[in-house]
Amino acid sequence: MASKPYNVAVVGYGMSAKVFHIPLLLALSSEFKLYGIVQRSPKPDDDASKDHPDTKSWRSIDEVYTDPEVDVVVLTTIPETHHSMCKAALEAGKHVVVEKPFVTTVAEADDLLAVAKKTGKLLTVYQNRRWDSDYLTLRKVLASGSLGEIIEFEVHYDRYRLETPPDGWKSRDAPGHGSIFDLGTHKIDQVYHTFGLPTKVTGLITTQRRHPREGGAHDSYTLLFQYPNALLVTVKTSLISAETEQLHFWVRGTEGSFKKFGVDVQEDQLKVGMRPGDEGFGVEPEGLYGSLTTVGEGGKMERKVYETVSPPTTYVEFYRLFAEALKGKGEVPVKAEDARDCLRIIEAAFVSSREERTVTL
Known part of the structure; x- marks a missing residue:
């Protein structure tokens, strides 16, 4: 039964x-x-x-x-x-x-x-963004070994939002508010899920809008995570990024690199009423596919379009x-211990930004 x-x-x-x-x-x-x-x-x-x-x-x-x-x-x-x-x-x-x-x-x-x-x-x-199609694609690239040893890993969530939004809880300066807790927790979790806890954190948490709301929270940040073997991870959100295609992932290794623009389509699809199971739900258009560059014999570089994972594993x-x-x-799909460790990173980033120093975890 x-x-x-x-x-x-x-x-x-x-x-x-x-x-x-x-x-x-x-x-x-x-x-x-x-x-x-x-x-x-x-x-x-x-x-x-x-x-x-x-x-x-x-x-x-x-x-x-x-x-x-x-x-x-x-x-x-x-x-x-x-x-x-x-x-x-x-x-x-x-x-x-x-x-x-x-x-x-x-x-x-x-x-x-x-x-x-x-x-x-x-x-x-x-x-939920552990099930973004582009993140799953990136995990597939890393697992293939085609990049060699990873040297730098960048993840961006940049936008062009010049005007301060109407007053709302996300933009008010209060515990758990601001860009690093909103967009940043997604990206920090993806990095943690991929590489674990960094050994050192350097952070710059700031406001980029020219006319911020009084009493408002920070809107932008740049974080640097250091890992053993000289791996450097950059996690960044800028709200003054006037681009038609925003960089999302850029990963560089000893034998190649992977670059990806644009973000997963599920959020926008859900907002307009598409539902899991609908035709095309979670399927990324070809124009958003990433590019993989590998180094061949004699140092010759070859670049090709790398298809996003399909069929997609969606937020369901x-x-x-x-x-x-x-x-x-x-x-459970995401351990609370993982989220706690990501908060350790965020707290270290605030200390780093405030005291203008690198924090060792």
Whole structure:
């Protein structure tokens, strides 16, 4: 007999819930049931109870903690709420998925790791960009050995956003806010997932907009990670990058290099209503394929277009793996320990930027 789907409570009803979680959960209806949504202040044109009439509708997360039918809590709220909500959910006997950034400090992360261990409940962090098609393609290139020993690894998330956006939680200066916690956590996680914890961190965290909002958070950063054997990793976001094609990955090795422009298409597709399983979902157009340059005999260099991994492993994989973990058939898709270590890197970067020095981990 097939097992009953796990009842999921989604906390928050902003873009994260609507774009990155609910569509994926609905795509795995045999594993998960969208049981209820917490939306504190519905509006006539933004009402979870109307969009999902067959689910429970709550105004407070306190109702989730006390509902014995809830198996999994998905937190999509602002970062400074993650620690208290996650801790309460774990102590209430729920498994928890936390949006990035995990929490705002390493100390908060360690506390939640201890609570998860004590309660025996699963805790994972939503780092969906481990399933970006271009990142998976890059992993394939690295695994092939065609680049030789990796000497430099650059990952960019640059944009052209000259004007300060309307006031919102992401742009306010508060714990867990700003570009390094928003875009940066994705890229830092990809680097950590590929190479592990660096030995040294150098950071410059700044604001590039000419007329920043008073009381606003940083909008840009450049981070340098040093690893053994002289591997140097650059992680960078610039908001003043006037390019028609933004550089994403540039990896250089002793026997070749790989360069990739543009970002994964899934976010934009989900925003316009495409769903997992639709034809073309997650498939990158040929114009965004990367290029691989290898060094042959006599030092002759050959450059070729390198096709993005296809068929794509989409963001649905995160929840598929989580369902397997709930059944005791594997680990969670992203360990909370990994997210804690990425926070160690971020904290070191802030120290480095503030004190103008390199920090040893």
